[in-house]
Amino acid sequence: NDQQVPTIPVAEVRRRIKENQLVGTMILDVREPSELKGELGAIQGVINISVGQVVDRLPELEKHKEKEIITVCRSGGRAHTAAAILLKAGFKNVFTMSGGMAAFREAEKPK
Secondary structure, X not given: OXXXXXXXXXXXXXXHHHOOOOOOEEEXXXXXXXXXXXXXXXXXXXXXXXXXXXXXXXHHHHHXXXXXXXXXXXXXHHHHHHHHHHXXXXXXXXXXXXXXXXXXXXXXXXX
């Protein structure tokens, strides 16, 4: 199951958040709930379903099927797994944020 999962760069996600262009986009954070409270925090407004629960909770994601879904984790691995599950389930617009929250926070630091 090495499905090609398209990625979206952190810079693009950050630009859309800044310009309020996330209408019709769902950010799915697939880390464990405790990680969202950890040092890396979470992007505001994300839906959190840990990667191990994505399959069981596909029915509640069905209503978002027409949206663009961006999966996020700490560094990208689990997000890729979750995106592959969604693509296999017939979701069309799925992307993984490359580099995950680690890269997202890194990008916030003043250069």
